[in-house]
Amino acid sequence: MFAHVDINNCYVSCETLFNPTLKGRVVVVLSNNDGCVIARSNEAKAAGIKMGDAEFMVRQRLKELDAVIFSSNYALYADMSARMMNNLARYTYMLMVYSIDEAFLALANLKTDLEKHVAMISKNVMRDTGLSITIGIGPTMALAKLANKAAKKQKRDYLVLDTADKIYQTIKDFPIEDVWGVGRQYYDKLTELDIKTAEDFRQMKPETVRQYMTVQGWRLHQELWGKPCNVIKDIADRSKGIESSQSFNTYQTELEMIEEAAAMHAATVAIKLRQQKSMALQLTIYLRTNKHNIKHDQHYPSITVKVPFAINSTHELTKICIQGLRAIYEPGYNYLKTGIRATGIIPAGEVQYNLFSDYDNSKQLALSNLMDEINDRYGRGKLRIAAEGYEKTWKMKQEFLSKQYTTDWQDIIVTK
Template sequence: MLMFAHVDINNCYVSCERLFRPELEGRVVVVLSNNDGCVIARSNEAKALGIKMADAEFMVRKHLKENNAVIFSSNYPLYADMSARLMNNLSRYTYTLMVYSIDEAFMALGDITGLDLEKHACMISRNVMRDTGLPITIGVGPTMALAKLANKAAKKLKRAYLVLDTAEKIDNTIKNFPIEDVWGVGIAYYNKLVAYGIKTAHDFRELKSDFVRQHMTVQGWRLHQELWGKPCNIIRDVADRSKGIESSQSFNTYQTNLEAIEEAVAMHAATVALKLRQQKSMAVTLTVYIRTNKHNVKHDQHYPSITVKVPFAANSTHQLTRVAVQAIRAIWQSGYNYLKTGVRATGIIPEGEVQYNLFAGYEHSREQKLASLIDDLNKRYGRGTLRLAAEGFDRKWVMKQEFLSQQYTTNWKEIVVTK
């Protein structure tokens, strides 16, 4: 019998911060979004105070101060590194691991004949905490949807893991499980199901299969089948290249100068290139965009974007940066107060499937060697140690991070020192 496990980090960003600040256990802790704008992660203590996801920082500032809260700016290099450590650890327990997001993954458990799943899940949870210091929750089920559901149910029960390996356990768990919490039920599906009187996962499962296919397309039908324990989704051990790779960021203040915007675009292009190399992929097209603040009605609005074809599929920082900077020059217009820019790579293909032109003279091997050199030096001395001049040096436009913690694992200068 094939079983799946869904694993995620409890309060991921908060847990990463607490890992290096153990004195914060039991304290109210929140992590803020780009430019310290709103709450994107909360400790259980913060949740108990009524702090909600996406609450604007200025609206809850007084409440947090009154409760002696600890506030952090988002430290993405730290979170990404801790995520990589978790995924490497989880790969020891499965032949196929699918990284679903920075804080969660699906595992195929394979042939479980004779395996005590309760003890196995407990062992994984205990070992991950020992090896990474990160608290996780594990849901186990015969399909990916049921594994995800088991994970959420375990959190509600305040358990480290929950195993749904019998029809009785599945029935008892989905009986009162809210339909809006089921994996794959977005706002459109939710509104449609509520209109039909569907309130729980059990109600949804009781619908006729043909009715679900007719009103919820193939994806809804697959979810319906998975809640009955029939696997329809497949765990893939490679990155999903159909979604593309994006890097974007709001400025700390309005930008009207093209040079500053070019620096930001160059930085985003370099980030996209690095992500492509990490998953051994290359991009065929780049989309570059820039935006004003749609919430500021006093300013004229401008949301231009441009999609350009890369001469040859590439993951070279030099190549993608050159294309991205040329693109932003084509769409930028003076007289606007720009607040955000970004770069998105699409048409992503594996490195080994690139078709080159015999007469183009593109020095692929040279670009790859240069990219490898940059990656090696930055990995050794800290991200951003070596970068293209186009990315700028003083970067006065970077987002506000007044509460940024140290880059404990990615910067030699900020590594923890014992005395």
Template sequence: MGGTPVFAHVDINNCYVSCERLFNPGLKDRVVVVLSNNDGCVIARSNEAKAIGIRMADAEFMVRRLLKEHDAVMFSSNYPLYADMSARLMNNLARYTYTLMVYSIDEAFLALDNIQHLNLNDHTAMISRNVMQHTGLPITIGVGPTMALAKLANKAAKKRKRPFLVLDTDQKISDTVSDFPIEDVWGIGLQYYHKLTEFGIKTARDFRDLQADFVRQHMTVQGWRLHQELWGKPCNVIKDVADRSKGIESSQSFNTYQTDIEAIEEAVAMHAATVALKLRQQNSMAMTLTIYLRTNKHNPKHDQHYPSITVKVPFAANSTHQLTRVAAQAIRAIWQPGFHYLKTGVRATGIVPEGEVQYNLFSNYEHSREQALAELMDELNGRYGRGTVRLAADSFERKWAMKQDFLSKQFTTNWKDIVVTK
């Protein structure tokens, strides 16, 4: 593969379960599941849980008996822990590449082609060993000449129960795609899967054998790019900058129906603060906020109401104080009495780099003061734990907070939960 692009795809094996096991070694070899918001359904499973038939998105109440029979351990989603461990993984991976793209909380793409005198198998094995040593997280790595083949190699390695798989020759690529299910190929969604099965396409090799013009006609340019990538021709590139076009969102379901504006306003304040923090972390600012409310569409006993409002921030901002004030005013504009609300959220769009914000001559907005205040809050929360300092609008009681009956400790983000050895 000399002179050609080389991509690596890395992800954490059973991410949320692995994070829980890291701080509780007694969970090894046991059936472990992690539940979604409000402990509703299964969103992560250990291999032992998969073996007894627990499926992704199974409702907790439907598998409760099965889990009890196998002495399973359940956890509520501990997002602060998972996010922190994810950050540690990404910081470690950045040591082995000149370009890293964080694709999700548990996976990333690395560019490896500009590293001199690189033996791909030795380098990949070294990354796998070092990540385990430095973070304690088990990972799988797939390597190939395109991002699609790297992702495919990762899944193939998992099926073969290997820590990594390097597709560095045409023969290895051909052998791997020959029996790889088409539904497991990156970029093949449900719609494409049904369309391809109509043409008798069952494997990645079947898909590769199609004519490129036929693929473009029936699957548009995205399908054509995937087709080319499976032949080892790169059509996607790793981006090492945040994609500001998609926006930043924070949302959450309540643990019970909420009818009082005060409780809903507190939740919105928390989401606005979360969005503001994420903006500051990527050195961006938002020009618009969308605030929304949702009732439970699955409950016919209650009247339905799905209001939302998009408001322009007076001046692009990433200040917790500024965004919270805008969000609080917006939620009061769309809330109506008599409805049983189950979810609320805040979404920031119109995102621009922090250094490109313009203020007009007649503005009395104290940008430097807002920034200094936000930086101070970030420093204190970073030192003493997230949520140590917050605005009064974001209540400490949070009676509306989601149900988390099986929540583990925040081992890496809260001083009182840090593991102590004797």
């Protein structure tokens, strides 16, 4: 059996946890640069505020609702996520963090009452973290994910699909577009075939599924029949790469300012690589203008650099990214965003060196690890390389940012 767990209204829940007066109110969290709505309280959903709504388009509506607005507080959300994941790890021999607010747990063949076991997990996570979660249980990862969504629709804390009848009763009316793995492209194809529910999809012949949806669709089809095709991994998925990007709070035309942002992204990518004990063989650096502003000339340059040896050193990544940025930058454009993507991810212990080279990254790695230790103790970004600059005039707009309740000594709540 597998469990799928996610935090209910994650970003809003994290804000409400440290400000209980928000309960029952319309609360929204905005994306980078306070651009659009990316999280909503149940009250905001009921009021018609939609995911992805541009802030300027719903500004008046939010004012009428006396809504509380927050900028994305990623440090807070990431820390609360880590607390939940550490808590969940006590109930499984293998945990896979799927996103900041989602995780899969391998439950194997527990010799216990699943209903009671799941209720205990939900209760303990709330007790230990203050976060409300929903849990879906099923014989495959796809059914566990489906059970979680069904539980939310039924306004339940959890749903266990441990019999064929329970599975059928849940999927017979479950919309196909809400099934994990059915994206827009597959949904359009299935609509043409008059497939409307998960049960409709399950009744398709496997060879027909493979014809229209390739092997991924076939695996999903098998999983909905209770035949596991996906496995929980206890390591990060290295196939997707690691990326860090961010829009500027205003247009940038000077190379120096853009270099500082690129250096910050390079440092972020390097940290993520070291955290998952990986190294990168390839780096992509890109720039973006604002495609929605037709008054400005558009420019979307990028460059991909293959490094001689796999790296995860902050200094090495920054040096390569700055060089790449200088190669693609052109004056005269109003740039709105830059980003760094690391691909060709391999385990740190599997680096292939050249017989004819004396390359040694031990000093760079030792320096990066020392920076990590200092920043872990005194706060992220307290010690950084000079290329990141000192005053970040280009940083993203965050007019509604809440406090760093769990990661900054100055913001820790004090009781009397």
